[in-house]
Amino acid sequence: MIRHIDLSSVLRRSVCDLYSNLVTRPTGAAVRTEIEHLLADSPGRTLTVIDFSHVGLLDYSCADEVVAKLLLRFASEAPPSDAYFVFRGMRESHLDAIEAALVRYGLALVSERTDGPPQIVGNVADDEQRAWDTVYRLGAADVATVAASLGADAPAAERLLNGLSERRLLMRLDEQYLALGHAG
């Protein structure tokens, strides 16, 4: 199931219908709580597009509350559901705040761009990035294909792919790994 969440609408609905900026921790916490309520309606595997297109300013504290804490919960060892996220409409200033928040927790996310392929934002190692790029280029791939493409042995490729899947950067469908930007 693919769900689209317009953060600006969530902000207006959950905090104040006059606000267009995602600033302050209480605001971020309220928005995150609303997102979690929406996700709780769909307990199975979901892909959620979180759309920043109509968000004005995002400050560091709110980025921490909305994005980092959301991902922290779902990229944990015991996530509340099998939820994946793609982020859309993030401007450079949004990315500044989000990246600073993600790095603190060692988190990363997939951001769609209008001027190019999706990118990983946040904390990602070089070999993870290469593995993710490979899967994205192929659309979907199994361990053997990725290993061959990377010139790595299968256990190493599998470790990378499983790690990316646990971090919610790739979706695992049986033996295949799917790059989220493609699915979004």
Add this chain to the structure above:
Amino acid sequence: MTTVIPVPQSLDDVTFEQMLERLAPLAADEKVLIDARHARWASPYGLVGLLTIAQTREVRPTLTPPESDETLSYWSRTGFFRHAEELFELHGTVPRARPTAESSVLLEITSVSKSGDVHDVVDRIQQRAQNILERELSIDAQASVRFVMTLSEVCQNVVEHAGRGGWVAVQTYKWQKRLGGRRVVQIAVSDAGIGFRRSLESTPGRALTDRWDDGMALEEAVIRGVSRFRDRGRGQGLAGARNFLGKWAGKLSVRSGTARIAIVPPWDDDVPLLENLSPFPGAQVQITIPERVPERDDQRTGERAGERAAERGRVAATGRRGVS
């Protein structure tokens, strides 16, 4: 008995200390008269500082406004008297503040005590900041956004840590004393709350060292990004501000208790840490961003980089540097 505390002719973060030195020996319930008759100029820091002084007094202080019509008018346009009349007994009449198109007051003095106030501050300054910073200070649109993010974070520090409300003001002006009259934009935030040391002390299980004092609390919070909250995501506000200011040769100074710490840019010769200042409650933050003059900034940054590296080396070697 009433003690008269004169307001310096030019009131900024440096001369404000003169007022605090005079206030230091007085009991909080002693009546004071803040005499601003001879004041001719005040920075945003000075103006929000005056309000904070009133906030610390148990007996409502008296304020005599500036005699100069020009100064009086300017203080009025900053919104100072709107707040002052709630905190001081005002001697004489002051002009009613009218809406103004004057570009120097980016944000009138605004009280900050809850999360919604931060939204209001951001909403009010956003468009205005972008226009003025780009036109007058050659600060591009992206940097203007980061400027407002920084403003949001320093305001939130009051809401989250002070334990009582404070004020914020943002102005641009030509800085004659430094930078050869280049324009600067200055954010000033001040509160009379619990301050950085007590805020950090409230962390459960925090072990206090022998060195623990206001200066060390400021080093922890401003340099190392430590917060009273254990949450790893905390402490990003000042870290983000430092990052932004580093790119734009801006200056950050934070005063709390008896100490003041500064992130000093190449154009300034301030000391990184001042200790043994006169005690004053809460926290006072000042952020100054100069007009961008690319060739000059690049050259000076190069010249000062070596000096700053040497300075950091000395501070590291001695543990800390204090001048009072």
